[in-house]
Amino acid sequence: MWGVLLKRLVQAVATMVIAVLVVFLALRILPVNPVMARFGQHAVPEKIELEMERMGWNKPVWQQALAFGNQLLHGDLGESFARPGERISVRLGEALSATLELTLAAMLIAVPLGIFVGTVAAIWRNSWPDWISMAVALLGVSVPVFFLAICLILAFPSMPTGLRKPPGTPDFHTGFYFFESLVTGNFRMAVVCGRHLALPALALSTIPLAVISRVTRNAMLEVLDADYLRTARAKGAGILRVIARHAMPNASLSVLNIVGFQLGVLLSGAILTEKVFNWPGLGNYVVDGIRDYDYAVVQACALVTAGIFVVLNLTLDILFLLLDPRLREGRQS
Amino acid sequence: MNRALRFSPAFSISCVLFTLVFLPGCGGPAVPSDTLIYGRGGDANDLDPIHTDIGESVKVIVNIFEPLVAYDKETLDLVPGVAESWETSEDGREWTFKLRPGVKFHDETPLNADAVVFTFQRILDPDSPYAFGNVIPYFSNYSQIEKVEAVDDLTVKFTLKQPQATFLPTIAMFSSGIVSPTAVKKYGTEFSRNPVGSGPFKFEYWRPKQEILLSRFEDYWGDKAGVERVVFVPSQESSIRVIQLKRGEIHIADNLPPSDMDSLEGAEGVVVQSTPGINIGYLTMQTQKPPLDQVKVRQAVSHAIDLDRLIDVAYSGHAQKAKTMVPPTLWGHGENVPEHQYDVEKAKALLKEAAKEGGFELPVKLQLFVMDSPRPYMQQPRQTAIYIKDALEKVGFEIEIITNDIGQHFQRMTRGEHQLGLSGWSADIADPHNFLHTLLHSDNINKSGGNNLSQYKNEKVDELLDKAQFELDKGKRAQYYEEAQELIYEDVPVLPLVHVPVRIAERDNVKGYKLHPSSQVRLKSARLEE
Numbered sequence: 001m002w003g004v005l006l007k008r009l010v011q012a013v014a015t016m017v018i019a020v021l022v023v024f025l026a027l028r029i030l031p032v033n034p035v036m037a038r039f040g041q042h043a044v045p046e047k048i049e050l051e052m053e054r055m056g057w058n059k060p061v062w063q064q065a066l067a068f069g070n071q072l073l074h075g076d077l078g079e080s081f082a083r084p085g086e087r088i089s090v091r092l093g094e095a096l097s098a099t100l101e102l103t104l105a106a107m108l109i110a111v112p113l114g115i116f117v118g119t120v121a122a123i124w125r126n127s128w129p130d131w132i133s134m135a136v137a138l139l140g141v142s143v144p145v146f147f148l149a150i151c152l153i154l155a156f157p158s159m160p161t162g163l164r165k166p167p168g169t170p171d172f173h174t175g176f177y178f179f180e181s182l183v184t185g186n187f188r189m190a191v192v193c194g195r196h197l198a199l200p201a202l203a204l205s206t207i208p209l210a211v212i213s214r215v216t217r218n219a220m221l222e223v224l225d226a227d228y229l230r231t232a233r234a235k236g237a238g239i240l241r242v243i244a245r246h247a248m249p250n251a252s253l254s255v256l257n258i259v260g261f262q263l264g265v266l267l268s269g270a271i272l273t274e275k276v277f278n279w280p281g282l283g284n285y286v287v288d289g290i291r292d293y294d295y296a297v298v299q300a301c302a303l304v305t306a307g308i309f310v311v312l313n314l315t316l317d318i319l320f321l322l323l324d325p326r327l328r329e330g331r332q333s
Numbered sequence: 334m335n336r337a338l339r340f341s342p343a344f345s346i347s348c349v350l351f352t353l354v355f356l357p358g359c360g361g362p363a364v365p366s367d368t369l370i371y372g373r374g375g376d377a378n379d380l381d382p383i384h385t386d387i388g389e390s391v392k393v394i395v396n397i398f399e400p401l402v403a404y405d406k407e408t409l410d411l412v413p414g415v416a417e418s419w420e421t422s423e424d425g426r427e428w429t430f431k432l433r434p435g436v437k438f439h440d441e442t443p444l445n446a447d448a449v450v451f452t453f454q455r456i457l458d459p460d461s462p463y464a465f466g467n468v469i470p471y472f473s474n475y476s477q478i479e480k481v482e483a484v485d486d487l488t489v490k491f492t493l494k495q496p497q498a499t500f501l502p503t504i505a506m507f508s509s510g511i512v513s514p515t516a517v518k519k520y521g522t523e524f525s526r527n528p529v530g531s532g533p534f535k536f537e538y539w540r541p542k543q544e545i546l547l548s549r550f551e552d553y554w555g556d557k558a559g560v561e562r563v564v565f566v567p568s569q570e571s572s573i574r575v576i577q578l579k580r581g582e583i584h585i586a587d588n589l590p591p592s593d594m595d596s597l598e599g600a601e602g603v604v605v606q607s608t609p610g611i612n613i614g615y616l617t618m619q620t621q622k623p624p625l626d627q628v629k630v631r632q633a634v635s636h637a638i639d640l641d642r643l644i645d646v647a648y649s650g651h652a653q654k655a656k657t658m659v660p661p662t663l664w665g666h667g668e669n670v671p672e673h674q675y676d677v678e679k680a681k682a683l684l685k686e687a688a689k690e691g692g693f694e695l696p697v698k699l700q701l702f703v704m705d706s707p708r709p710y711m712q713q714p715r716q717t718a719i720y721i722k723d724a725l726e727k728v729g730f731e732i733e734i735i736t737n738d739i740g741q742h743f744q745r746m747t748r749g750e751h752q753l754g755l756s757g758w759s760a761d762i763a764d765p766h767n768f769l770h771t772l773l774h775s776d777n778i779n780k781s782g783g784n785n786l787s788q789y790k791n792e793k794v795d796e797l798l799d800k801a802q803f804e805l806d807k808g809k810r811a812q813y814y815e816e817a818q819e820l821i822y823e824d825v826p827v828l829p830l831v832h833v834p835v836r837i838a839e840r841d842n843v844k845g846y847k848l849h850p851s852s853q854v855r856l857k858s859a860r861l862e863e
Contacts, residue, residue, distance in 0.1 A: 035468060036747070036782060037740030041758070042386040042470035043747075043782030050467040083378045083541070084466060085525035091541055153576060161577050167544050167564040168368040278568050280542035288542075292378075293740060 097175025118216025140210030398510025425496030
């Protein structure tokens with residue numbers, strides 16, 4: 001088991017290095033001078049080269065790559081070029097915690113609801129609960145998030161239209177506004193932040209909800225047809241018991257898989273949702289970085305996104321090993 | 334059986350949260366009173382006055398920092414600011430400013446002659462350890478300053494290389510805002526995130542992409558700010574900004590597309606303000622590349638476009654037809670320049686003639702460069718481009734629209750890669766020099782960052798613009814600019830399209846805030862009524 005994990009770990013690191021390298025090269029292939037891009041109509045011709053030199057962008061790409069690697073080894077993500085004085089690590093931390101809070105809230109809606117809907121659909125397969133829930137699932141994946149977000153804003157006129165907290169209210173110490181106010185016992189603020197969180201989370205939850213319910217349904221159907229379940233039913237086990245004791249644990253593997261994947265997708269930046277609701281998360285950050293040709297920012301975001309997927313995959317692998325005895329025994333024999 | 338309830342804790346928690354959160358009115362408005370919320374399309378990038386040219390940064394900077402000389406409350410006249418008075422030497426090369434006594438920065442540092450010298454050293458001295466970065470976007474405005482010295486504690490003397498008419502407006506620019514030397518030394522490169530000036534508002538904190546909070550500076554030398562706090566909130570989607578304003582989540586919304594503005598005009602509790610902007614949206618024609626090197630082809634382009642129609646299509650009727658590059662609200666606007674003529678037949682005839690002389694075939698193929706995102710002077714670039722394409726194709730051109738993101742768009746045009754291109758300019762200083770010299774003097778043809786995108790070179794025009802720059806008599810300067818504009822009209826290196834008004838929408842309980850013709854967002858006078 002440990003051998004497998006070690007192998008996965010090596011693969012994971014290699015994946016991250018390759019991902020960052022690709023982004024690094026892609027940025028430098030663009031026919032754009034980032035200094036000119038930043039200053040646009042006010043670029044001072046004589047100073048552009050000086051600034052390129054200061055940033056090290058005049059050097060051959062391989063030298064820049066080495067310098068970047070060296071910087072990373074020292075644990076330094078550098079400073080934003082388009083927004084001087086901004087430490088990328090600090091800003092990335094804020095963006096990541098904003099995204100994390102939003103993603104967790106969305107998953108809190110999507111996972112239980114998705115599993116419930118999928119299970120209902122599987123039990124009453126090919127009858128109206130199945131049709132309704134699958135129609136809803138289809139709608140969930142096909143309605144553009146952008147459109148849905150605006151509909152939600154219009155449908156709930158008393159809810160805040162975005163941002164993480166009401167403007168002008170006291171600043172927080174961490175990037176987790178909701179959790180921070182819960183932990184510090186400021187429940188009034190927790191409710192306020194929760195209200196700000198609600199609509200974006202709802203908008204963001206639709207796709208994972210739809211995907212999870214479909215996967216749950218399929219996984220359940222597969223299991224429900226199995227011989228051992230028929231035996232259990234024949235021995236007089238009630239439907240709830242069958243679902244909870246026998247079907248769910250076996251179906252949970254594929255559900256877990258899809259939950260993990262969806263979590264990765266949401267964490268790597270829900271660009272549209274964040275844009276409509278002005279959520280200062282990772283998606284917004286990376287889009288701004290790309291727009292401003294802010295090399296260091298885009299590289300850092302790529303690194304973090306790759307990292308998120310790698311960590312998630314590793315976690316899933318470990319969970320599978322723990323949950324599925326077949327995998328463990330297979331390796332040991 | 335209890336395994337059947339496996340998901341119920343999570344489920345019930347989310348149910349409780351749901352009801353709690355969606356319960357209307359629960360939690361209530363937590364916004365502290367007397368806080369003005371300003372909603373805009375983006376976030377600032379840098380709050381150090383010398384390092385930014387981004388409008389969203391400037392909106393914040395002008396409330397924190399103050400230059401020596403200020404704009405009048407309602408006009409473009411220059412009035413005393415931090416400097417009480419000033420005088421010029423006979424030859425116009427020396428300017429002496431008397432500072433107001435007792436002015437303090439937000440960090441208690443006294444604003445004296447040393448602080449002023451320090452501020453300008455950061456711009457002028459290439460080796461200054463406090464400049465933080467090489468590119469100072471408005472550097473060329475200051476290049477005529479030879480030295481700045483402190484005469485005594487409250488007197489500063491500027492010496493110019495030669496007399497320059499635009500000196501005083503330059504001193505009134507936001508980038509000339511006096512900075513606290515103590516704070517610059519203390520924060521170093523992070524001064525851009527911790528600005529300290531002497532303006533009516535004090536910087537509190539900045540959560541990127543979320544909010545910038547300013548509070549009233551109680552020790553301000555003049556009338557104190559009308560609200561206790563100001564929050565700048567970025568809201569990227571203009572349609573969301575409209576909803577936020579209608580619901581009262583923000584007090585002021587700016588930079589809205591014309592159609593949204595129209596819908597807000599009748600909305601309950603919302604007031605719309607408008608002021609003519611000092612800007613120009615224009616079509617540049619690359620005069621060094623065939624076929625646009627021929628004046629007849631350029632004239633054909635000009636006559637083919639119906640500006641009234643363009644304003645309807647791309648500005649919902651809210652723009653002013655331009656006839657020269659200098660807006661009519663500014664002095665020095667070319668009164669005698671003929672009105673733009675829309676004449677399809679003439680355009681066709683001119684193009685045919687030009688084709689015969691130049692030996693090229695109809696239709697004439699041209700590329701039109703377009704930016705992907707709106708600018709204040711070009712609110713709907715795509716619609717503008719489509720209209721121009723349509724109009725030009727009616728007279729015998731064939732237009733290919735090339736869209737680039739804003740950074741690439743201007744880079745490729747400075748390199749002269751375009752034939753036709755959408756461009757524009759918002760005044761940095763209220764002086765015709767800023768339009769005519771910047772956009773059409775041959776000194777500003779430069780592949781890495783010149784703004785003469787048409788690569789227009791007319792020695793007579795250059796000479797007139799130079800003379801006007803170093804002449805101090807306003808009457809004479811206006812005369813030179815008039816002549817230059819007439820020559821430019823004949824050569825058609827650009828087709829001036831529109832001057833776009835600045836419009837904002839605000840809640841009706843916001844009082845006292847008036848848009849300034851310079852389009853600077855100065856919130857000192859704004860008050861909130863319950």
